Each structure stands twice: as C-alpha cells, then as structure tokens.
Amino acid sequence: MKYLEDMIRRYGEIEKGNILKVDSFLNHRMDPQVYKEIGKAFLRLFGDCEVTMILTIEASGIGIAAVTAQYFMVPAVFAKKSKTSNIGDDLYSAAVYSYTHRRSNTIVVSKKYLSTDDRVLIIDDFLANGQALMGLKSIVGQAGAELIGCGIVIEKGFQGGGRMLREQGIRVESLAIIDAMTENTVVFKK
Amino acid sequence: MKYLEDMIRRYGEIEKGNILKVDSFLNHRMDPQVYKEIGKAFLRLFGDCEVTMILTIEASGIGIAAVTAQYFMVPAVFAKKSKTSNIGDDLYSAAVYSYTHRRSNTIVVSKKYLSTDDRVLIIDDFLANGQALMGLKSIVGQAGAELIGCGIVIEKGFQGGGRMLREQGIRVESLAIIDAMTENTVVFKK
Numbered sequence: 001m002k003y004l005e006d007m008i009r010r011y012g013e014i015e016k017g018n019i020l021k022v023d024s025f026l027n028h029r030m031d032p033q034v035y036k037e038i039g040k041a042f043l044r045l046f047g048d049c050e051v052t053m054i055l056t057i058e059a060s061g062i063g064i065a066a067v068t069a070q071y072f073m074v075p076a077v078f079a080k081k082s083k084t085s086n087i088g089d090d091l092y093s094a095a096v097y098s099y100t101h102r103r104s105n106t107i108v109v110s111k112k113y114l115s116t117d118d119r120v121l122i123i124d125d126f127l128a129n130g131q132a133l134m135g136l137k138s139i140v141g142q143a144g145a146e147l148i149g150c151g152i153v154i155e156k157g158f159q160g161g162g163r164m165l166r167e168q169g170i171r172v173e174s175l176a177i178i179d180a181m182t183e184n185t186v187v188f189k190k
Numbered sequence: 191m192k193y194l195e196d197m198i199r200r201y202g203e204i205e206k207g208n209i210l211k212v213d214s215f216l217n218h219r220m221d222p223q224v225y226k227e228i229g230k231a232f233l234r235l236f237g238d239c240e241v242t243m244i245l246t247i248e249a250s251g252i253g254i255a256a257v258t259a260q261y262f263m264v265p266a267v268f269a270k271k272s273k274t275s276n277i278g279d280d281l282y283s284a285a286v287y288s289y290t291h292r293r294s295n296t297i298v299v300s301k302k303y304l305s306t307d308d309r310v311l312i313i314d315d316f317l318a319n320g321q322a323l324m325g326l327k328s329i330v331g332q333a334g335a336e337l338i339g340c341g342i343v344i345e346k347g348f349q350g351g352g353r354m355l356r357e358q359g360i361r362v363e364s365l366a367i368i369d370a371m372t373e374n375t376v377v378f379k380k
Binding site: 065 | 213214223226249252254255257259265266267268303
C-alpha cells in the first residue's frame, strides 16, 4: 500500500539491530488516517472470506484490530500476555518468544470467545520472525476454528517469518513488505 | 447510556470483591457494535471541545481509544506500562497502583507525542479508584497540555475515584455509572 510505504519512509526511524520504529503513527501514537486506511485495506483483502472474528495480541495489535473490526463488523479478541487475576481458568494458551524483549511470554485466550465455528482473521502490526503469529495460529488450532489468513501492517521480508507461514499454506497479506534496511533507508518489495 | 447498561446487565459477570467482568464485549472480546456506540457517545459529549488528542493506558483502553479516535479524527496515544527496550528515553512518567494486579506500575508517554499545545481527552474502560486517571492527568500536566476531560465507559460510582477527580474540577463523563453491586445485580445511577 503506497500510502503506508510513504508514511514509513517519512516518519519511520531506523535503529540499531534492524529495528524500525513507527511509534509516531502506528505503535504508540495511533494516527487516525493511517488506522482508517489499514482497516479499509484489510476489508478489501479479506472482506469476501466470511470472517467471523479477528484475533490479535496485546498491546500493539489491539488498536489495529479494534478499528479493523469496525470495517468487518465482527468481534476482535486480543490474546493476553499473562494470566491476569481475573481472566478465568478456561484458556487456550501458547508460548511466544519476543526477540524485542528477549523473553518468552505465555499468551492466553478465553475458550468462551473462540470456537470451532469461527473463521478467524489474525491481525498484527509487525511480522518478523513470526513467533507471535505461530502462537496465535496454535490457539486457533486448539479451538478447532478455521484460520482464514493473517493481515499484517508491516512485514520484514528479510526475516523468515512470512516465508515460514506461507510455506505452511497460510495466506499472509502484508500492507508493506520491507525487503532490506540500511542505517537510513528502507527498501520495499515491489 | 441505556444500550451499554443493557449490555452490562445481560453479559456482565459479577465476581468476588466487587469485580465486574465485561470481557465478553469490552475487555477481551471487543464487540464492534458496543465500540461503535462508545465512540459515537464520546463524540456527542466532547465533540465541541476542540480535542487535539486522545490519551489512554494499555491494554484495555487501547481499542476504545483507537475507535473513538476514528470519530474525532485525532491521534490516540497510549501510555505504556513499562519502559520497553525501544520506546526511547525522553519520556513523561507517572506511578500507577493497580488494585486488580496488586502492584504499582510506572506508565510512560514519549515526550514527542504530547505537547503544551494539546487539548487532551483521556479515555479509559473503567474508573474505580481513579489511580490510572491520576497518572494520566499527571502526564498531561508534565507536558503543560490542557486536560479537556475524561471519557469513561464504566464508572464504579461506589468507589471514590470519580468523586475525587470531579472535586479537582475535572470533567468526568461516564457512559454507565454503577451505584451498587450485589452478588447478582448491578444498580445504575439514575
């Protein structure tokens, strides 16, 4: 999506270790126009797939999923990163390793909100190594639900996650795919 | 808001310790119609206040703020609960005690996204003791920005937070105010 690529070129900040910061419009400050374009784009891509629910992971995925859910008019559920004191016990869970925070988290989804009848669209802000999506895919599988696909805002194509997921037959649609990053430039996949 | 009160009566679950669980439509599963009604309601209440940004706190506030921001077409910023490895160093911060999780968290907002020119609407899912809102108010004050008011989805009127904030002259608008809770009923303020 050209609009998103332009936003990344203009406002993205590249830091050591191939970290792309898009805090100014996606991850910390949520730009309303960017979020609107993202929701519309995912609806164009998956609008004919009879999606019954959107699944994402806290925290950065929540806003994107909530706005996208307004376009699909289906519920969005976010996997929680720890078992808080009042989420209940009847949970699907999966382990997810975060390279950013260098630790493994258990993510959980209440069994009440995901069932065998669901047709699930997974939404997330970034796809790099694919660890978060593998965890969400595992939860969809535990529920016996159908995984329709993954809608990603920014894919780091030079890391292995997207290839791994596509080789497993999963439909992965990324609004911007970065082929390469240097200290001060981002090269998008054509 | 009658629609929200009906949802709470129908789908809310009351647990020990005056805990009201609204996971099925607000906090874990985000119901698209509920979120739409919330966004429209906050626009009706604060739409003429020249709000320039919405401020909330992760995680439960993010989806509500993101959808509300679509109605105002202003950015929404969420305070993060810990200094992650890549948010940067130039931060406003405040301590917030969570009664739910029985611990104090430091919340942070990047100085880049909140400035003296901003007219800030704070949005959150619950208001009970007011600890989270006091932290967000402190951050707005540190930035020298103007606090327009607080838009709350569910206020527990029998806890002290709302009164404390209103006594400080802050405009607090709650879409549903609970006056009392028993084991199986919720009584709303008229």
